Amino acid sequence: MTTLSWGVLGASLFAIEHMMPALQQAAGVRVHGIASRELAKAGAVAQRFGLAQAYGDYDSLLADPAIDVVYNPLPNHLHVPWTVKAARAGKHVLCEKPIALDAAEAASLIPVRDETGLQIQEAYVVLHHPQWQRVRALVREGRIGRLRAIQGWFSYRLEDPDNIRNKREMGGGGLLDIGVYPLLTARYVFGAEPVRVFAAIERHPTWDVDVLTSAVLAFPDGILNFTCSTLLAGHQHMVVHATKGGSSCPIPSPSRRAARPKSDLRFGRDLGAGRRGRRDAGEGQSVRAAGRSVFCAAVRGEAPPAFPLEESIKMMRILDALARSGESGRWEEVGA
Structure with missing residues (x-):
């Protein structure tokens, strides 16, 4: 199994307390780094979870060639803008729900996904x-x-x-x-x-x-x-x-x-x-970790997307x- 290197946009409480542990439990996942607008905050999280890299801004994370996948747990109004930036930077994206503010904004991600050939999905634990x-x-x-x-x-x-x-x-x-x-x-x-x-x-x-x-x-x-x-x-x-x-x-x-x-x-x-x-x-398993593993399988081409953008638009x-x-x-x- 190819291990995928992940980067996390933002050091929110949800990302730290819920997603970081789940990512580190997931099969085929290595969390490489985390970005925050405050470098000291990113550094503290990186030290806590033993990450290789901390970034003082989001663009630096996207520019790092060591990262294959970006997890986007930013505030809702930043989901689409930073998901687009991440995909344009060559990264697969797992975005926290809701992936957009309305159906039209969600639909704007379809051409980005199709042009880049990358996985862009919304994170929902219910499915797993x-x-x-x-x-x-x-x-x-x-x-x-x-x-x-x-x-x-x-x-x-x-x-x-x-x-x-x-x-x-x-x-x-x-x-x-x-x-x-x-x-x-x-x-x-x-x-x-x-x-x-x-x-x-x-x-x-x-x-x-x-x-x-x-x-x-x-x-x-x-x-x-x-x-x-x-x-x-x-x-x-x-x-x-x-x-x-x-x-x-x-x-x-x-x-x-x-x-x-x-x-x-x-x-x-x-x-x-x-x-x-x-x-x-x-x-007795972490359903969030299971979801991340399923996403990785889609990235590696081993399985279809669990929740493609078309489903997000329906939501x-x-x-x-x-x-x-x-x-x-x-x-x-x-x-x-």
């Missing part, structure tokens, strides 16, 4: 999570009957006005930050796209970012409804309802404190009677439709 792979397989096999409804909740409380998640011009707000998780999970488990959506969206009176959203999405064979908020107590759950069973997952998206969550799968009469049913535990079209519905107060068609 054993519990969701298991649930999707059960749905496809018909073992829990016909999937009809999915419910989701994702919230945290963030009152800092200077945080990037509370700045609209930087792509802040709950939908782009955490609403993507129930949305992607439903697309993955249904194996389909929503046709139309409705969203009730509350925006902060000063920051003008969405802080509370409840949405209903009509899929061809069922419904997703979810709530996300950035000003409520922290909570996560996803529940899948089918005609013969279902799945309840209290922490559907891996975090530092819950890297190996468990799902509770219930079958047949166990579900209707409210009995405990059978429990299916997630595999952004749905998010755009939800935003339109929040403004119009009506159901909105997703469209092609």
Whole structure:
């Protein structure tokens, strides 16, 4: 296996606490260096993780011929600009979600990918999570009957006005930050796209970012409804309802404190009677590390992209439709 050398753009808390450990666990990955606008900060991170190089600006990292792949966890409004710069510098790019601020911006990455021949993908752990792979397989096999409804909740409380998640011009707000998780999970488990959506969206009176959203999405064979908020107590759950069973997952998206969550799968009469049913535990592995390994396989030409840009554009079209519905107060068609 060819080992790929990675560089990380930005020394954010998420990159340091979540992604650096995952990258160093991933097969076929060597993290070569990290860039920050403050060289001392990059140097401290490099020393902590035993990296060969620290850079005092992003361009220096992109210019380093030792780096094959760039991980882009910068603020949302910088995802597309720096992903383009990285690809133009000859680097494959794994970009943190959301890859863009809207569908049009996401679509602008397609010609860059096609012209350079490089991998450009959005990082989503749901696709590599054993519990969701298991649930999707059960749905496809018909073992829990016909999937009809999915419910989701994702919230945290963030009152800092200077945080990037509370700045609209930087792509802040709950939908782009955490609403993507129930949305992607439903697309993955249904194996389909929503046709139309409705969203009730509350925006902060000063920051003008969405802080509370409840949405209903009509899929061809069922419904997703979810709530996300950035000003409520922290909570996560996803529940899948089918005609013969279902799945309840209290922490559907891996975090530092819950890297190996468990799902509770219930079958047949166990579900209707409210009995405990059978429990299916997630595999004891880092799902983020697994995702990085899968990305490397695509870079080496050993596997197709797990989440190509076309999928990212579909995600952004749905998010755009939800935003339109929040403004119009009506159901909105997703469209092609």
